[in-house]
Structure formats: structure tokens, C-alpha cells
Amino acid sequence: MRKIYILLLTLLFSANINAQEVNLPQYLNYLGDNPFAITPAYVGIGSGLRFRLNGLSQWVGIKNAPETQSLSIESRLADRFGGGLTIFKDANGNTSQQGFKATFASHLILSDVNQSFFSFGFTYSLVMFNINANSFEDLDAGLGNTLNFNTSNFDVSFLYRYNDYGVSFNVSNILDKKDRFFSNGEPIILRRYSLYNYYIFTRFYGDYEFEPSILVEYLEGDQRSRTDLNLKIRKRTASGYIWAGFTYNFLNDQLFNPNTFAPLVGIKSGNLYASYGFGININNTQSFNVGSHMITLGFDFKKRESLARCTKKFYMFQ
Structure with missing residues (x-):
């Protein structure tokens, strides 16, 4: 009986572990004027100390949805460095994860003439x-009501900015998992690669900024x-600014079958x-739910302006 339930748990949740373990869902979150969520190498760029509280509810209408x-x-930190901390809780049905990500970033000036900067982040x-096995019937008493384990890993990130253009590259979960906590089906390779490009149009629009961007993400474990x-x-x-935007998401092997x-x-x-933000599902395979909600609240403490050009404002209205 014990082996049967462990196998069932593995089959049900191995995909969730692969997608989420040591990875915060980036869906919608990074667009909420929170560049730290795009790339940890951003940490320290800007005018002060920033707090962002984020809540994401997926698959609205489904019980125990993510x-x-x-x-x-x-x-x-000083003029050329930055530090960041993210504390999170993620739940999906009978599975949950809690943890933190601590980041240190360094920023360099590449040119005395142009606004050319390079940043490196380590997380x-x-x-x-x-x-939580409470809802499973006839579970082997030796397993207890909860199965749990801890894991840690490292990320590296790079950010290059030239005037109003920027590109970042991140590698998350550098280390392979050494131990298997289930008998089979559990992924060992958790590395995730992401490439983000943006351009901010400001020169001809006065009080407006236009920012098109593209994010490409690759999971090495399942090659999706x-x-x-x-x-x-x-x-x-x-007193600040207002903004509006949209994101259009698709799997690269289903180019003409968008997700959201x-x-x-x-x-x-x-x-x-x-x-x-509200994610509207437009993929037939996800028609069983309404969509996803994302809310971000923040507070910024102003500090003195940096003496180094590489850590000044990320965009005009910051």
C-alpha cells in the first residue's frame, strides 16, 4: 500500500515539482513594474528601498487551484551594489512550498560616453x-499525515543596458538534485533559462513611455x-504615473495555439x-477554469540619488 500511494503522489505532483521547485511562477508577476522578478541582476538599480507584495490566484473556479x-x-547598497530578498508561499492542491531567495548584485559602467551598463546577480x-496526505484514504500509518523535504539551489543572472534598450539572461537552479524523495518519476534536472528583451520609447512622447518586451523561457528537464x-x-x-499593458503567452511548440x-x-x-492583472485562458485544453488573478501592492522609500550612473533610474517615472 505504501508503494502504491507514493507512486500515485509522484505521478500527480512530479510535473508540479519540476515546474515550481525553487522557481517562483513568473506568470504576470514580473510585468507589475517589479523588475526584480524579471532578473535578480536588477537589484540595486533605482532611487530607494522597494517593497512588493504579490498575490497570484490561478485557475479561478477550480477547488484547491494554484x-x-x-x-x-x-x-x-552603496552606489554600485544591490541586495534583495523574496519570501514566498506556493500551494497547489495537496502540495505546497515555502521558502526564500536572497540575491546580491553588482553593477558596472562600461562607457564614459554612452549609457552602457552591465550587471551581475547571484541568488x-x-x-x-x-x-498533505490527510485527504488520502487507507494511507500507510508509517508515512504520517505530511511528507516534506527541503532543497536549496543557486541562480545566476546577467543584465546589459544601453540607453533605452536592455537584455537579461538568467539561469535558475544551477545544481542538479542529488537525492530522490520518491521511488521514480521525480525530475533531477531543474535548470530554467530565461531571456528577456525590452526597449523603452521615451524620446518623442513627452509624458508617455512605451515599453514592448519579450520573455523566452526554457526548462531543461522536459525540454519545453x-x-x-x-x-x-x-x-x-x-504624483507619479499610471500604466496599462497586456501579455500574450504561448508554448513554442504550439506557436499558433496560445495559452493566455x-x-x-x-x-x-x-x-x-x-x-x-487578469489572465484569460484562450487554450481549449484550459477551458475548465475561468483564468488567473494577480494583485501587487508596493511601497517605496526614497533614498539619496546614486552617485553612479549604473544604478540610477531604470525607467523615466520610477
């Missing part, structure tokens, strides 16, 4: 993974990849920030 909550804190992650096509528009206001389309809106007023 939900994620995270709190990220990041700040400049340590610790995750506590749990499976996805692409996000994004557009954001910011408008300056008396998500409109997003946000506002920055003084030190306060808020944004909301």
Missing part, C-alpha cells in the same frame, strides 16, 4: 516542500519552452504602488 503569495524587498534559494509577448504604456501624473492573454493596469502615487 495560489502564490510573495513579498520582495530590494535596495541599493541562493531555500525551499521547504510539503505534501514558452514565450511572452508584452506591451506596457506609462503616463506621467502629478492578460490585460494589466497599475498606478504609482507618491510612495504607494498597486497593480492588477
Whole structure:
């Protein structure tokens, strides 16, 4: 009986482990004017200490659907360095994970003439993974009501900026898993690669910024990849800015069969920030649920402006 239930748990949740272990879901989150979620190498660029509280509820209308909550804190350290911390909780049915990601980043000036900068980020992650077996009948008493284990890993990230253009490359979960906690089916390779490109159009639009971007993500374990096509528009206001945008998501082996389309809106007023996004499922295989909600709340503490050009504002209205 014990082997049967462990096999069932493995089959049900191995895909979830592969997709989420030591990985925060990036879906919608990184578009909420939270560049730290795009690439840890961003940490330290900007005018102060930033807090972002994020809540993501997926598959609305489905019981025990995936939900994620995270709190990220990041700040400049001196003039050319940055530090960040993300604390998160992620639940999906009978599985859950809690943990943190701690990041240190260094920023370099590549040119005395142009706005050319290079940043490097290094991240340590610790995750506590749990499976709640209370709802399983006739479970071997020797297993207890909860199966849990801890795992840690490292990420590296790179960011290059030239005037209004930027590109970042991240490698998450560098180390392979050494131990298997289930008998079979559990992934060992958890590496995730992501490439993000953006350009901010500011020169001819006065109080507006236009930011098209593209994110490509590849999972080495199952050799699947996805692409996000994004557009954001910011408008300056008396106390900050407002913005609106959308993202269009698809798997790269299903180019003409998109997964989701998500409109997003946000506002920055003084030190306060808020944004909301709703992912609309447009893939027939996901017609069993309504969509996904994302809410981000933030607070920014202003500090003195950096003396180094490489850690000044990321975009006009920051």
C-alpha cells in the first residue's frame, strides 16, 4: 500500500515539482513594474528601498487551484551594489512550498560616453516542500499525515543596458538534485533559462513611455519552452504615473495555439504602488477554469540619488 500511494503522489505532483521547485511562477508577476522578478541582476538599480507584495490566484473556479503569495524587498547598497530578498508561499492542491531567495548584485559602467551598463546577480534559494496526505484514504500509518523535504539551489543572472534598450539572461537552479524523495518519476534536472528583451520609447512622447518586451523561457528537464509577448504604456501624473499593458503567452511548440492573454493596469502615487492583472485562458485544453488573478501592492522609500550612473533610474517615472 505504501508503494502504491507514493507512486500515485509522484505521478500527480512530479510535473508540479519540476515546474515550481525553487522557481517562483513568473506568470504576470514580473510585468507589475517589479523588475526584480524579471532578473535578480536588477537589484540595486533605482532611487530607494522597494517593497512588493504579490498575490497570484490561478485557475479561478477550480477547488484547491494554484495560489502564490510573495513579498520582495530590494535596495541599493552603496552606489554600485544591490541586495534583495523574496519570501514566498506556493500551494497547489495537496502540495505546497515555502521558502526564500536572497540575491546580491553588482553593477558596472562600461562607457564614459554612452549609457552602457552591465550587471551581475547571484541568488541562493531555500525551499521547504510539503505534501498533505490527510485527504488520502487507507494511507500507510508509517508515512504520517505530511511528507516534506527541503532543497536549496543557486541562480545566476546577467543584465546589459544601453540607453533605452536592455537584455537579461538568467539561469535558475544551477545544481542538479542529488537525492530522490520518491521511488521514480521525480525530475533531477531543474535548470530554467530565461531571456528577456525590452526597449523603452521615451524620446518623442513627452509624458508617455512605451515599453514592448519579450520573455523566452526554457526548462531543461522536459525540454519545453514558452514565450511572452508584452506591451506596457506609462503616463506621467502629478504624483507619479499610471500604466496599462497586456501579455500574450504561448508554448513554442504550439506557436499558433496560445495559452493566455492578460490585460494589466497599475498606478504609482507618491510612495504607494498597486497593480492588477487578469489572465484569460484562450487554450481549449484550459477551458475548465475561468483564468488567473494577480494583485501587487508596493511601497517605496526614497533614498539619496546614486552617485553612479549604473544604478540610477531604470525607467523615466520610477
